[in-house]
Amino acid sequence: MSGWLACAALVAVAVWVLRRVLAGYPASSLGTLAPREAAFVAAASEAMFPPGGEIPESGIEAGIPQYIDGYLAAVPPRQRLLMRSLFFLMEHVTLFFGAPGRGGRRRFSALSQTQRQAALEGWRTSPSNARRTVFMALRSLLTMGYFGCPAVLQRLELSPMDIPTPVIEADLLYPPVGRARDGVLHTELAPDPAPVLGADAPVHPDFRTAPR
Amino acid sequence: MSVSWEGEGEVRVFAEYQRDFSEEADVAVVGSGPAGAVVAYELAAAGKKVVLLEEGPPVVPEEFVLDGSLSMTRLMREAGLRTTSGTIMPTMQAICLGGGSLVNSAMCVRPMDFVFDDWCTNYELEATSLADLTPHFDAVAEFLGIAPTPEEVWGPRNELFARGCEALGYSSEPVERNVRGCVGSGECFTGCRARAKRSMDVSYVPAAIRAGARVLTSVQVQRIRTEGRRAVGLEGQVVEPFTGKPGHRVRVDARQVVLAAGCMATPVLLQKSGNLANGSGQVGENLQFHPGVAVMGIFSEPTHPRFGATQGYQSLQFLRDGFKMEVLWAPPGVTAVRLPGMGLDFKRHIASMTHAAVWDAIVSGKHSKGRVRARWRGLDPSLSYRFDSRDVPILQHAALELCKVFLAAGAHTLVPGLHGVAEELHGEEDLEVFRGEMKAGQFPLASTHAFCTTRMHGDPRRGVVDPLGRCHDVDGLWIVDTGIFPRSSAVNPMFTAMALSHRAAGAVAAA
Ligand SMILES: Cc1cc2nc3c(=O)[nH]c(=O)nc-3n(C[C@H](O)[C@H](O)[C@H](O)COP(=O)(O)OP(=O)(O)OC[C@H]3O[C@@H](n4cnc5c(N)ncnc54)[C@H](O)[C@@H]3O)c2cc1C
Ligand code: SF4
Numbered sequence: 004m005s006g007w008l009a010c011a012a013l014v015a016v017a018v019w020v021l022r023r024v025l026a027g028y029p030a031s032s033l034g035t036l037a038p039r040e041a042a043f044v045a046a047a048s049e050a051m052f053p054p055g056g057e058i059p060e061s062g063i064e065a066g067i068p069q070y071i072d073g074y075l076a077a078v079p080p081r082q083r084l085l086m087r088s089l090f091f092l093m094e095h096v097t098l099f100f101g102a103p104g105r106g107g108r109r110r111f112s113a114l115s116q117t118q119r120q121a122a123l124e125g126w127r128t129s130p131s132n133a134r135r136t137v138f139m140a141l142r143s144l145l146t147m148g149y150f151g152c153p154a155v156l157q158r159l160e161l162s163p164m165d166i167p168t169p170v171i172e173a174d175l176l177y178p179p180v181g182r183a184r185d186g187v188l189h190t191e192l193a194p195d196p197a198p199v200l201g202a203d204a205p206v207h208p209d210f211r212t213a214p215r
Numbered sequence: 216m217s218v219s220w221e222g223e224g225e226v227r228v229f230a231e232y233q234r235d236f237s238e239e240a241d242v243a244v245v246g247s248g249p250a251g252a253v254v255a256y257e258l259a260a261a262g263k264k265v266v267l268l269e270e271g272p273p274v275v276p277e278e279f280v281l282d283g284s285l286s287m288t289r290l291m292r293e294a295g296l297r298t299t300s301g302t303i304m305p306t307m308q309a310i311c312l313g314g315g316s317l318v319n320s321a322m323c324v325r326p327m328d329f330v331f332d333d334w335c336t337n338y339e340l341e342a343t344s345l346a347d348l349t350p351h352f353d354a355v356a357e358f359l360g361i362a363p364t365p366e367e368v369w370g371p372r373n374e375l376f377a378r379g380c381e382a383l384g385y386s387s388e389p390v391e392r393n394v395r396g397c398v399g400s401g402e403c404f405t406g407c408r409a410r411a412k413r414s415m416d417v418s419y420v421p422a423a424i425r426a427g428a429r430v431l432t433s434v435q436v437q438r439i440r441t442e443g444r445r446a447v448g449l450e451g452q453v454v455e456p457f458t459g460k461p462g463h464r465v466r467v468d469a470r471q472v473v474l475a476a477g478c479m480a481t482p483v484l485l486q487k488s489g490n491l492a493n494g495s496g497q498v499g500e501n502l503q504f505h506p507g508v509a510v511m512g513i514f515s516e517p518t519h520p521r522f523g524a525t526q527g528y529q530s531l532q533f534l535r536d537g538f539k540m541e542v543l544w545a546p547p548g549v550t551a552v553r554l555p556g557m558g559l560d561f562k563r564h565i566a567s568m569t570h571a572a573v574w575d576a577i578v579s580g581k582h583s584k585g586r587v588r589a590r591w592r593g594l595d596p597s598l599s600y601r602f603d604s605r606d607v608p609i610l611q612h613a614a615l616e617l618c619k620v621f622l623a624a625g626a627h628t629l630v631p632g633l634h635g636v637a638e639e640l641h642g643e644e645d646l647e648v649f650r651g652e653m654k655a656g657q658f659p660l661a662s663t664h665a666f667c668t669t670r671m672h673g674d675p676r677r678g679v680v681d682p683l684g685r686c687h688d689v690d691g692l693w694i695v696d697t698g699i700f701p702r703s704s705a706v707n708p709m710f711t712a713m714a715l716s717h718r719a720a721g722a723v724a725a726a
Contacts, residue, residue, distance in 0.1 A: 050557070050558065051557065051558065051561060052558075052561070052562060053558050053559060053562075055559065056558075056559035056562040056563065056566075057559075057562050057563050057565075057566035058562050058565060058566055073285075074284060074285065074288070077285065077288040077289075077294070078288055078294040078296065079293060079294055079459070081293070081595075082293060082294050082296045085296070120557050120558050123557055124557045127557060128634075132303075132634075132656040133303075135634060135659075136303050139552065139553075139659065142552055143549075143552045146548050146551050146552045147282075147283065147284040147548040147549070147552075148548075149548065149551075150282075150283075150546070150547050150548030150551065151282055151284075151285075151548070156547065158566075159547065159565070159566070159568055159569055160517075160519065160521065160569055161520070161521050161547040161568065162521075163281040163400075163402065163521075164400055164521065164522075166398060166400055166408045166409050167409075168276045168277075168408050168409065168410060169409070169410050170410075171410045171417060172417075172421055173416060173417035173420075173421050174275060174276070174410075176226055176273075176421055176424070177226065177228070177273035177274075177275050177312070177416070178228060178230070178273075178275070179275050179277060179278055180228075180229070180272045180273075180274065180278060180456045180457070181229070181230060181456070182228075182230055183228065183230040183231050184226070184228065184231065186230075188275065188277060196395075196396035196398075196409070196411070197396070197398045197408075197409040197410075197411075198398065199367050199368055199397075199398050199399060200368075200398045200399050200400060200522055201399075201522060202370070202371075202517075202519035202522045204522065207281065
C-alpha cells in the first residue's frame with residue numbers, strides 16, 4: 004500500500020513539475036518558435052529593451068520575437084538546437100536559482116519585469132565566465148533583433164544608405180542564387196562608380212526587405 | 216557595352232547540375248578565397264587546364280542582405296555562429312565564391328620583416344624572407360590595385376583615430392586595401408554594394424575564367440583521391456546554396472591538387488581522406504588566431520559612424536610588442552552587443568553610438584594554440600583553443616593603448632566592455648586598471664583571423680608542407696591557404712596568404 008502511495012506521490016510531483024516547466028504557455032502566432040520559446044523571447048526582449056528611455060521602442064515594439072523566429076528558421080539545425088537549448092535553459096533556470104524578491108522561483112517568463120532584469124543582470128555580471136558567455140549569446144540574439152527594426156536604426160542614424168550599384172564585369176557572369184546562367188541579371192556594363200557618400204547620405208528605401 | 220565570355224573558361228552554378236559528373240584537369244583547386252583564387256588565376260594564365268571548386272555560390276549584389284545577422288546565415292559557415300571550445304571564442308569563415316574576401320574589410324597589410332625572419336629561423340624555411348616574398352606581394356598589389364584608403368572616405372571614425380595617434384606621437388596610416396572607388400559605406404561585412412571592393416569573386420576569379428579556368432560553384436569537395444603516394448583527384452557532391460542539401464556526385468581527375476579551403480576546412484578534408492599528408496602529426500594542430508580586443512569611445516560631437524571606410528586607418532606602432540591597432544566598424548547590432556547595462560541603461564549606451572567610434576587591437580597571440588578535428592559527420596570542424604596566460608599582458612597593453620588613443624582624440628567616455636573593469640572610464644587616472652594584473656577571462660575574445668593548421672616547416676617531421684606549399688608526404692598535393700603559416704603573421708593575414716599562393720603557383724606550374 005505504501006508503495007502505491009509513494010508511486011502516486013511521485014507521479015503527482017512529476018505532473019506538477021512538468022506542468023510548471025513545460026505547460027501553460029499561451030498559443031503563439033510565430034512559425035518557428037514554440038509557444039514556450041516565444042514567451043521567453045518576448046519576456047527577455049522586454050527586460051533587455053523596456054519601453055521608454057533614450058530609444059522609445061521596446062523590444063516587443065521593435066519586433067524582436069518575429070525577428071528571432073525568422074532567424075531561427077534560417078540557421079542550420081545544429082545552431083537551431085543550440086539556440087533552443089539556450090532559451091530552454093534561461094526560461095527554466097530561475098526555477099532553481101530564483102530571481103530576487105517574492106515569487107522569484109518561477110519560470111523566467113512568469114517573473115515580474117524587475118525580477119527578469121535582475122536575473123539577467125546576474126548572468127551579465129557573473130564571476131563565472133561560462134555564465135557570462137551564455138548571457139552574451141542571448142544578448143547577441145536580442146540585440147541583433149532590436150537593430151533589425153528600421154525605426155530603431157533611424158533614431159540612431161544608422162540606417163543603411165542608398166547606394167547606386169554599378170554593373171561591373173563580374174555581374175555579367177553570375178546569376179542570382181537558384182538560377183542558371185541564362186538568368187544573369189545584367190547584359191550591359193554600367194561601370195560608373197557610385198558617388199562618395201557623406202554623413203547625411205540618403206537612407207536605403209526598403210532595406211528591411213533587401214535583397215532588392 | 217556587352218561583354219562576351221565565349222571561348223574561354225566558364226562558371227557553373229547550382230541550377231545547372233542535372234546529373235553526377237566528372238571533370239579532368241591539370242590542376243584542381245579547392246576553395247575560391249584569396250589563396251585559391253590567386254593560384255587558380257596564375258595557373259590558368261600559365262596555360263594550365265584549371266578546375267576551381269567552391270562549396271559556396273556566387274552572390275550578386277542584388278542578393279546582399281544588409282542586416283548583419285541575417286547576412287551571416289547566408290554567407291558564413293554555421294551561420295556565423297562558430298566558436299572554439301576551451302577558451303570560448305567566436306570565429307567566422309565564409310562560404311561563398313570569393314571566400315573571406317567577400318565579407319572582409321579588404322585590409323591588405325604586409326607583415327614586417329621580423330615576422331618572416333622568425334618563420335625562416337624557427338621553422339627552417341628557405342627563401343621566405345620579406346625580400347623573397349616582395350615580388351609576390353607586389354604582383355598581387357598591382358593586380359588588385361591595392362592602395363591606401365583615400366581621405367574622402369575616412370569619415371570621423373577613421374579621422375579621430377588618426378588624430379589620437381598623432382597627438383600621442385604614434386605612427387599611423389590609412390590602410391592599404393584591395394578597393395577601387397570606395398564610397399565609405401562601412402558595410403564591407405555584408406558585401407560591397409558599390410562594387411568597389413575587389414573581392415576574389417569580382418577580380419581573380421573572373422580573370423581565371425577569362426584565362427580558361429572552369430569554376431564549379433556549389434560543389435563541396437569531400438575527399439582527396441590518391442594512388443599510392445600521389446594525389447590523383449577529388450570527390451565531392453553538389454550542395455544546395457544556403458541549405459547545404461546534398462545533390463549529385465562530382466569526381467575530378469587532376470595531375471596536381473591544390474587545397475585552399477581555408478585553415479579550418481583543409482585539415483578536416485585531409486583527416487576525412489584517411490589522415491592524409493600527416494606523417495608529421497601536425498595536420499589540424501597549432502591553430503592560432505589574432506584574438507581581438509575592442510574599445511568604444513564616446514565624443515561630444517556626432518561621429519556619424521555609418522559613414523566612412525569600414526577599417527580605414529591603423530597603427531603599427533606596437534607591432535613588435537605583439538599587437539596592431541585599427542579602426543573597426545560592423546553592422547550596428549553586432550557592434551552594440553558588448554555595450555554594458557541592462558534595460559534603460561543598456562538603451563542609454565546604445566543611444567550614445569551616434570557619438571561613438573570603435574577601435575580594436577588584434578593581438579599576435581603567438582603563445583596560444585588550438586586544434587581542428589573532423590567531426591564524425593559532415594565537414595564542419597570541431598575547434599578547441601586555449602588562450603595562453605602569457606598573451607594576457609599583451610591584450611592588456613593593447614586595451615590600455617586603445618584607451619589612450621581615444622582620450623588623446625578627445626573622447627570623454629570610454630566603454631571597454633571588459634569584465635571586472637568599470638563600465639565607463641573617463642580619464643587617464645581610470646586607466647590604472649590596465650597596469651595591474653588581469654586574467655584572460657576578463658576579455659570577451661573574438662577573431663576572424665585564423666591560421667597554422669597545416670603549417671609549413673623545412674623539416675618534414677615537423678610540418679605538413681614545404682615553403683612552396685608542397686605536401687611533404689604526398690606527391691601532387693599542395694596547400695596554399697592560411698593554414699600553411701607557421702606562426703601568426705602579426706598583421707591581417709589575407710595579403711600574406713595571397714603572396715604565398717602567388718609564389719606557390721609558379722612551383723605548381725613547374726611540377
Ligand atoms: C568578417 C571578416 C573580416 C576580415 N577582415 C580581414 C581584412 O580586412 N584583412 C585581412 O587580411 N583579413 C581579413 N579577414 C581574414 C581573411 O578574410 C581570411 O584570412 C582569408 O579569407 C583567408 O583566405 P583563405 O583563402 O585561406 O580561406 P577562405 O577565405 O576561408 O576561403 C576558403 C574557401 O574554400 C571554400 N571551401 C571550404 N571547404 C570547401 C570544400 N570542402 N569544398 C569546396 N570549397 C570549400 C570556402 O567556402 C571558401 O570560399 C577577415 C575575415 C572575416 C571573416
Ligand atoms: S566601405 Fe563600403 S564602399 Fe568601401 S569597400 Fe567597404 S563596402 Fe565597399
